[in-house]
Amino acid sequence: MTIRTAAPPSTTTPAARRPRGGTNRALWGTAGVLSLILVLELLPRSGAVDARFLPPFSEIAAALADRITTGEFWTALGDTLVTWAIGFSIALVVGIVLGMVIGSVGILRDATASTIEFLRPIPSVALIPLAVLMLGTGRPGTLLLVVYATFWQVLVQVLYGVQDVDPVARDTARSYRFRFLTTARTVVWPTTLPFAMTGFRLGATVALILTITGELIIGTPGLGRLLAVAQQSGQVSSMYALVIVTGLIGVLVNLGARAVERRVLHWHSSVRRETAS
Amino acid sequence: MTTTQPATAPARASGLAALRRLPVWRRLLTLLALPLILVVIWWVTSDRADSFFYPPLRDILATFGPTWFEGRLTADVVPSLGRLLAGYALAMVIGVGLGTAIGLSSRLRAFLEPVLEFFRAIPPPVMVPILMLFLGIGTGMKIFVIAAGAVWPILLNTVEGVRGVDEVLRDTARTYRLGRLTQLRTLVLRGATPQIVTGARQALSIAIILMVISEMFAAHNGLGFTIVQFQRSFAMPEMWTGIILLGLVGVVLSVLFRIIERPVLFWYHGQRQSHRGGN
Numbered sequence: 001m002t003i004r005t006a007a008p009p010s011t012t013t014p015a016a017r018r019p020r021g022g023t024n025r026a027l028w029g030t031a032g033v034l035s036l037i038l039v040l041e042l043l044p045r046s047g048a049v050d051a052r053f054l055p056p057f058s059e060i061a062a063a064l065a066d067r068i069t070t071g072e073f074w075t076a077l078g079d080t081l082v083t084w085a086i087g088f089s090i091a092l093v094v095g096i097v098l099g100m101v102i103g104s105v106g107i108l109r110d111a112t113a114s115t116i117e118f119l120r121p122i123p124s125v126a127l128i129p130l131a132v133l134m135l136g137t138g139r140p141g142t143l144l145l146v147v148y149a150t151f152w153q154v155l156v157q158v159l160y161g162v163q164d165v166d167p168v169a170r171d172t173a174r175s176y177r178f179r180f181l182t183t184a185r186t187v188v189w190p191t192t193l194p195f196a197m198t199g200f201r202l203g204a205t206v207a208l209i210l211t212i213t214g215e216l217i218i219g220t221p222g223l224g225r226l227l228a229v230a231q232q233s234g235q236v237s238s239m240y241a242l243v244i245v246t247g248l249i250g251v252l253v254n255l256g257a258r259a260v261e262r263r264v265l266h267w268h269s270s271v272r273r274e275t276a277s
Numbered sequence: 278m279t280t281t282q283p284a285t286a287p288a289r290a291s292g293l294a295a296l297r298r299l300p301v302w303r304r305l306l307t308l309l310a311l312p313l314i315l316v317v318i319w320w321v322t323s324d325r326a327d328s329f330f331y332p333p334l335r336d337i338l339a340t341f342g343p344t345w346f347e348g349r350l351t352a353d354v355v356p357s358l359g360r361l362l363a364g365y366a367l368a369m370v371i372g373v374g375l376g377t378a379i380g381l382s383s384r385l386r387a388f389l390e391p392v393l394e395f396f397r398a399i400p401p402p403v404m405v406p407i408l409m410l411f412l413g414i415g416t417g418m419k420i421f422v423i424a425a426g427a428v429w430p431i432l433l434n435t436v437e438g439v440r441g442v443d444e445v446l447r448d449t450a451r452t453y454r455l456g457r458l459t460q461l462r463t464l465v466l467r468g469a470t471p472q473i474v475t476g477a478r479q480a481l482s483i484a485i486i487l488m489v490i491s492e493m494f495a496a497h498n499g500l501g502f503t504i505v506q507f508q509r510s511f512a513m514p515e516m517w518t519g520i521i522l523l524g525l526v527g528v529v530l531s532v533l534f535r536i537i538e539r540p541v542l543f544w545y546h547g548q549r550q551s552h553r554g555g556n
Contacts, residue, residue: 253398
């Protein structure tokens with residue numbers, strides 16, 4: 001949830017550490033997934049785990065297949081993704097703009113430091129009662145949680161980034177009397193971008209967690225609410241099926257965010273080093 | 278996870294460090310000005326607002342003491358924090374233990390990587406209904422929910438940290454025939470500590486969120502439970518005090534974490550600084 005601080009200086013490049021043979025690795029990975037499925041199938045069948053609590057995987061899969069034929073499921077999936085996308089976008093834009101402005105202006109940065117340090121660790125779920133009472137159980141309530149939690153991820157990373165700008169480059173820009181916006185675009189932004197992308201990647205995950213949480217606890221329409229309904233009506237296989245769906249969405253969001261990061265930062269040394277060797 | 282992150286050192290990270298160059302009174306002024314202004318704005322606007330949901334800050338502060346210090350502190354806050362601590366400790370033990378094992382074996386890593394990526398990607402709150410099936414709504418369920426959510430960042434960061442241990446150091450240890458346990462203690466875990474701490478920090482905020490959510494879902498006591506009770510009974514000033522208290526818990530825990538982190542990582546910061554100075 002918090003920023004990934006202090007990556008230790010690695011002496012070897014990540015690519016060099018990777019074991020040789022990508023296909024071999026994929027094979028092992030597939031074997032791992034299949035083993036998990038097998039374990040999930042055998043645990044309840046053998047009676048080691050109560051099948052009322054953990055149905056065999058085949059039943060979960062059947063419940064999933066059943067679910068995806070219903071319109072209700074796809075509407076809920078759409079609702080979840082829309083809430084996620086809106087909340088994430090708002091947090092991203094506000095976080096980047098505010099971070100650039102606060103980070104570039106010395107007085108602002110100093111004056112806001114203590115407030116940011118104080119507000120950031122406040123758990124976003126503390127806002128749930130407020131969100132429910134002031135904004136209701138619809139999308140705005142969940143959006144408040146999503147935006148609040150995601151905003152800090154992005155803001156803090158952008159602030160680090162702006163502080164990382166080379167002082168010589170900054171002074172040069174000042175000597176040439178670059179306008180504020182020109183400096184922001186040509187000097188500050190290129191340095192900040194890698195940090196902003198870290199915020200982007202972390203924020204995408206946090207936004208998804210809070211979207212589902214809001215749906216689960218507040219009852220905003222979406223996959224989380226379907227899960228809560230399945231729980232209340234005792235459809236255990238369905239519950240597991242929905243948990244698997246949220247996990248798959250999470251994997252896709254992670255992969256997508258990493259792909260975007262690689263694409264946007266293809267010029268940056270952290271990505272170049274990875275693909276070079 | 279494999280990309281080299283832009284290094285963001287905690288010391289430089291907080292804008293607070295930049296303030297050291299100012300004289301003391303200016304420093305205090307810059308630190309306190311904005312928080313004071315915000316509190317004053319809150320005080321004034323809430324005093325005038327005639328909204329039921331937005332009670333005057335004066336009332337909120339007046340109800341804070343009676344609400345929390347007359348019994349609820351031991352009945353709700355302490356159990357919550359106890360569960361948080363237990364779940365977090367469990368996550369640390371499992372995460373570091375399994376993470377070290379997985380990090381040391383490249384085959385195990387290849388085998389488990391997709392599975393771990395999947396489990397990590399599951400939004401932790403959805404585990405609450407599942408674990409409720411197994412464990413009911415008691416203390417055990419909440420501790421497990423917290424552990425089940427907090428374990429992933431610790432586990433995955435430990436794996437990365439153990440993998441990233443300097444190869445030269447590793448070979449040196451082997452050459453000197455250090456025993457397995459000595460190697461584990463002085464080389465592998467030491468080298469992985471910065472990453473483990475990073476994971477532990479992420480895990481802490483997840484653990485706090487899960488503490489609250491598991492109590493909002495189903496509980497007899499606890500911070501999350503009490504706040505939702507206030508909300509349902511429309512006890513507005515009390516609900517606001519709960520939100521403030523929860524915020525304070527988050528802030529205090531993150532400060533505690535930083536205090537513990539410093540001696541654990543002192544050698545690492547020193548190393549980084551000498552690296553930077555040397556260049």
